[in-house]
Amino acid sequence: MTKSRKHEDKSTLILTHGDSDGVCAGAIAKSAYPEADVYFTSPVGVIDDLNIADGYRNVIISDIAIDEKHCMDLFKRLDEIASVADLTYIDHHPLPDRCVTANWLHHDRGICASELTYKVLEDRLSRDMRRVAIYGAIGDYYDSSPSVKEWLRDWDKRSLFFQAGTLIQALIYSGRNYDFKRKLIVPLSHDKIPTEIPNVLKYAKEGASLEEKLRIHVKHEVKALNNLAYVVDPNGYMSKSAIYAASYGQRDVGISAEFRHKRNAYDMSLRSRNSESVDLNLLLRRIAPLFGGSGGGHAAAAGARIPKDSFNAFLRELDKAIGVQKHRVAKFNEI
Numbered sequence: 001m002t003k004s005r006k007h008e009d010k011s012t013l014i015l016t017h018g019d020s021d022g023v024c025a026g027a028i029a030k031s032a033y034p035e036a037d038v039y040f041t042s043p044v045g046v047i048d049d050l051n052i053a054d055g056y057r058n059v060i061i062s063d064i065a066i067d068e069k070h071c072m073d074l075f076k077r078l079d080e081i082a083s084v085a086d087l088t089y090i091d092h093h094p095l096p097d098r099c100v101t102a103n104w105l106h107h108d109r110g111i112c113a114s115e116l117t118y119k120v121l122e123d124r125l126s127r128d129m130r131r132v133a134i135y136g137a138i139g140d141y142y143d144s145s146p147s148v149k150e151w152l153r154d155w156d157k158r159s160l161f162f163q164a165g166t167l168i169q170a171l172i173y174s175g176r177n178y179d180f181k182r183k184l185i186v187p188l189s190h191d192k193i194p195t196e197i198p199n200v201l202k203y204a205k206e207g208a209s210l211e212e213k214l215r216i217h218v219k220h221e222v223k224a225l226n227n228l229a230y231v232v233d234p235n236g237y238m239s240k241s242a243i244y245a246a247s248y249g250q251r252d253v254g255i256s257a258e259f260r261h262k263r264n265a266y267d268m269s270l271r272s273r274n275s276e277s278v279d280l281n282l283l284l285r286r287i288a289p290l291f292g293g294s295g296g297g298h299a300a301a302a303g304a305r306i307p308k309d310s311f312n313a314f315l316r317e318l319d320k321a322i323g324v325q326k327h328r329v330a331k332f333n334e335i
């Protein structure tokens with residue numbers, strides 16, 4: 001009995017993203033299926049990584065955006081898997097227009113992957129795992145959803161924010177250290193508080209001190225156009241640099257750009273502090289291709305890659321388009 005049960009549990013595979021929302025979503029899924037194998041993947045890597053799904057009877061994928069370029073191939077592969085196994089694909093990133101819906105797809109743009117994973121697997125979960133979902137929500141800036149606000153009332157939010165901030169800072173510091181992330185999933189799936197998990201406090205402290213150096217660097221190096229502020233080669237966390245570029249440049253949109261020699265292009269992280277008026281995903285999907293690049297993501301947080309020679313022209317065009325978008329929303333609100 002025990003043996004066959006174990007065999008049944010062994011047949012679950014979880015593929016998730018390596019950021020804090022992805023790790024929390026993975027831990028929640030692991031809590032629902034304790035014997036599951038957990039691997040980290042990415043929007044670009046997921047098709048190849050799905051090769052390991054062969055032989056599993058239950059496959060859960062969380063927080064992996066469906067990439068525009070590969071969405072048809074990915075859907076085909078996922079349909080194949082769904083025909084021989086139970087497939088649950090949980091995501092909250094914008095879907096490419098060409099994507100049709102499927103019965104294995106659980107999609108909601110309004111909440112983070114951790115909250116959605118908790119909701120999809122709720123029958124198998126302890127109610128306390130809501131706390132892990134809240135960590136993920138804070139990590140992805142999705143903590144003002146109705147459920148997260150309600151769930152927060154069950155906790156002392158000062159203690160919870162301390163745990164969430166510590167976990168998120170440690171995960172950002174750990175970068176591509178997937179060994180650390182894999183080891184973290186197990187205690188997190190048991191709802192162990194992050195400060196009790198090995199190395200979490202140490203990494204969080206290192207991360208905080210690096211971030212402080214970066215903040216001061218961005219403060220001195222930031223440049224501003226009319227609607228956006230940017231910093232080039234901040235040599236540190238890209239997303240945090242973008243946040244500090246917006247705050248010290250005093251603009252709605254902050255950008256950090258890093259030159260990639262291999263690609264002769266700039267990789268960018270963008271943040272909008274006014275995502276109701278300025279939707280970065282919409283802007284980038286339209287403008288980046290005009291400059292031979294690509295881009296997209298969320299309304300408030302996005303990424304882009306632009307060839308070196310078009311970088312300055314791209315920034316000016318984006319700056320102009322942000323102004324137009326803001327103006328339109330302001331006009332609409334007047335009516």
Ligand SMILES: [Mn+2]
Pocket residue numbers: 021022063092112113140
């Ligand atoms: Mn996410």
